[in-house]
Amino acid sequence: MTWSLPALLQGLHKGIHNRLHTAREVAGHPVLKGDAAETVWLSMLGDYLPERYRARRAVVVDSNGAFSQQIDIVVFDRQYSPFVFHQDGLEVVPAESVYAVFEAKQVITAEEITYAQDKAASVRALHRTSLPIPHATGVADPKVPHPILAGLVTLDSGWKPPLGDSLTKNLLTRQGEHALDLGCVAAHGTYARNCDGDYQVEESAMAATAFLFELIARLQALATVPMIDIRAYAAWLKA
Numbered sequence: 084m085t086w087s088l089p090a091l092l093q094g095l096h097k098g099i100h101n102r103l104h105t106a107r108e109v110a111g112h113p114v115l116k117g118d119a120a121e122t123v124w125l126s127m128l129g130d131y132l133p134e135r136y137r138a139r140r141a142v143v144v145d146s147n148g149a150f151s152q153q154i155d156i157v158v159f160d161r162q163y164s165p166f167v168f169h170q171d172g173l174e175v176v177p178a179e180s181v182y183a184v185f186e187a188k189q190v191i192t193a194e195e196i197t198y199a200q201d202k203a204a205s206v207r208a209l210h211r212t213s214l215p216i217p218h219a220t221g222v223a224d225p226k227v228p229h230p231i232l233a234g235l236v237t238l239d240s241g242w243k244p245p246l247g248d249s250l251t252k253n254l255l256t257r258q259g260e261h262a263l264d265l266g267c268v269a270a271h272g273t274y275a276r277n278c279d280g281d282y283q284v285e286e287s288a289m290a291a292t293a294f295l296f297e298l299i300a301r302l303q304a305l306a307t308v309p310m311i312d313i314r315a316y317a318a319w320l321k322a
Contacts, residue, residue: 092289092292093288093289093292095131095289095291095292095295096269096288096289096290096291096292096293098127099123099124099127099269099291100238100269100270100290100291102123102126103120103123103189103238103269104238106119106120106122106123106189120187120188120189120237120238121140121155121156121187123187124138124155124156124185124187124236125138125139125140125156125187127291127295128156128158128295131295132158132298132299132302133299134162135160135161135162136158136159136160136161136182136302137158137159137160137161138156138157138158139156139157139159139174139176140153140154140155140156140157140173140174141153141154141157141159141173141174141175141176142154142173142174142175142176143157143175143176143177143178143181143184143206143209144168144175144176144177144178144209145177145178145209145210145211146177146178146210146212146312146315146316146318147210148319149208149209149210150175151178151202151205151206151208151209152201152202152205152206153173154184154185154186154202154206155185155186155187155202156183156184156185156186156187156236157174157176157181157183157184157206158181158182158183158184158185158232158298158302159176159180159181159182160180160181160182160307160308161180163180163307163308163310163311164176164177164179164180164308164311165177165311165313166313166316167180177311177316178206178209178210178211179211179212179213179228179308179309179311180308180311181206181231181308182229182231182232182302182305182308183231183232183233183234183264183298183301183302184202184203184206184231184232184233184234185199185233185234185235185236185266186198186199186202186234186235186236187235187236187237188235188236188237189237189238189239190237190238190239190240190241191235191237191239191240191241191242191250191266191268192241192242193241193249193253195235195237196235196253196254196256196263197253197256197257199233199234199235199263200233200257200261200262200263201261202233203231203233203260203261203262203263204260204261206231206233207231207233207260208260211228211309212309212311212312212315213225213226213227213228213309213310213311213312214309214310214311214312215310216310225309225310226307226308226309226310227309228309229305229306229308229309230305232264232265232298232301232302232305233262233263233264234263234264234265234266234267235263235266236266236267236269236294237266237267237268237269238268238269238270239268239269239270239271240268240270240271245268245270245271245272246268246271246272246274246284246286250274250282250284251274251282251284254274254276254282255280255282258280262276262280263276264276264301265294265297265298265301266294267290267291267293267294268290269290269291270290271286271287271290272284272285272286272287272290272293273285273287273290273293273294273297275297
């Protein structure tokens with residue numbers, strides 16, 4: 084048997100693309116289609132992200148008792164995050180543990196971009212604690228909480244051309260806490276926001292693989308989540 088890295092990477096993409104396409108064709112109701120797409124992306128991230136990360140459908144909570152909207156995909160820390168609540172199939176994770184949030188839909192449109200932007204803002208608005216970090220030779224200053232990544236992942240695009248000006252125009256409409264940093268249109272390519280706030284769009288025959296690699300690179304740049312002030316959450320025991 085002769086191994087081929089390009090073939091392996093192509094196979095990863097084809098697996099995701101085919102499962103998304105099947106979900107669209109088989110699931111009749113729009114809600115079922117959305118749930119099926121979400122499951123496909125969660126499965127990929129669960130299989131390929133490093134073990135320190137988890138990807139789940141979740142709600143995010145902060146130590147002030149505020150909650151985000153329900154998020155299709157929350158990428159969060161399980162190495163340093165001390166607790167995750169489970170409630171009726173949905174997880175509730177502390178804001179400090181969150182690295183990234185994504186919405187998963189069948190088709191990217193202006194409405195779905197606005198929807199994903201609102202979901203991202205609901206997470207970014209939450210308060211995050213950060214304590215000094217003890218180590219072998221002393222105590223490090225509290226880490227400034229990192230920016231939370233956000234995006235929208237789909238199978239297809241509602242525009243022609245699929246990755247043209249309509250896409251970038253709608254992505255640029257709302258920035259700040261609403262900004263989407265990166266995403267994937269599996270049938271066509273990827274998009275990513277650079278440090279200047281502009282979007283780079285890449286057509287790709289292996290879009291799902293390209294998205295996964297860019298996400299991992301950006302997660303690496305975020306390093307580790309801040310040290311959570313667990314006593315700030317424990318204060319609610321007296322409420």
